[in-house]
Amino acid sequence: MSTNSIASIATSLPPIELVSWLNAEGSLTAMLEEKAGQPLRVERSFEGYRLLTLQQKRQLGLQGSALNRPLLAWIREVQLYGNDERPWVGAQSIFPLSSLKGKARRLQQLKGTPIGYVLFKRRRTVPNQRFVRQTSEGWQRQTRYDWYGRLLLISETFLPAFLSSDT
Numbered sequence: 001m002s003t004n005s006i007a008s009i010a011t012s013l014p015p016i017e018l019v020s021w022l023n024a025e026g027s028l029t030a031m032l033e034e035k036a037g038q039p040l041r042v043e044r045s046f047e048g049y050r051l052l053t054l055q056q057k058r059q060l061g062l063q064g065s066a067l068n069r070p071l072l073a074w075i076r077e078v079q080l081y082g083n084d085e086r087p088w089v090g091a092q093s094i095f096p097l098s099s100l101k102g103k104a105r106r107l108q109q110l111k112g113t114p115i116g117y118v119l120f121k122r123r124r125t126v127p128n129q130r131f132v133r134q135t136s137e138g139w140q141r142q143t144r145y146d147w148y149g150r151l152l153l154i155s156e157t158f159l160p161a162f163l164s165s166d167t
């Protein structure tokens with residue numbers, strides 16, 4: 001194997017200190033608060049309804065003709081702060097309208113409350129499928145949760161400040 005191909009494999013793998021975070025089950029909020037030693041601060045950059053893109057519909061696991069139909073969802077985009085003035089994680093959560101029934105309706109009224117406080121309130125883990133990829137902003141984990149039969153897609157990108165934090 002040439003050194004170039006080794007180098008290309010090396011760049012396609014996350015830094016070792018991120019692996020446990022990218023693969024962790026359970027609440028990322030709880031893990032970040034433990035690392036920070038204080039409650040997470042959530043800054044919202046967007047919350048509202050949007051029509052999903054084809055890529056987002058695919059990431060939700062839709063197939064066939066469902067991909068061609070317009071799909072409206074509630075979107076929440078936030079920056080998560082630990083104990084640093086720079087955000088540690090950028091997160092986007094996608095809630096198809098069909099998922100916002102019953103107790104899930106509170107996911108539209110979170111404001112500064114981390115989703116994890118609701119998602120993991122009664123359980124340590126939630127059934128999910130996990131995908132990891134590298135983006136221009138940092139390594140990202142995408143999690144398709146089955147929360148009491150409701151489909152949620154949450155993408156979390158670990159930003160440079162997270163890697164350089166010494167806590």
Ligand SMILES: C=C(O[C@@H]1C=C(C(=O)O)C=C[C@H]1O)C(=O)O
Pocket residue numbers: 026027028029030042076078080089091092093113114115116117119154156
């Ligand atoms: C999904 C969780 O909630 C965290 C909080 C988020 C929010 O408040 O928008 C988004 C992503 C998560 O990192 C979790 O704790 O695992």
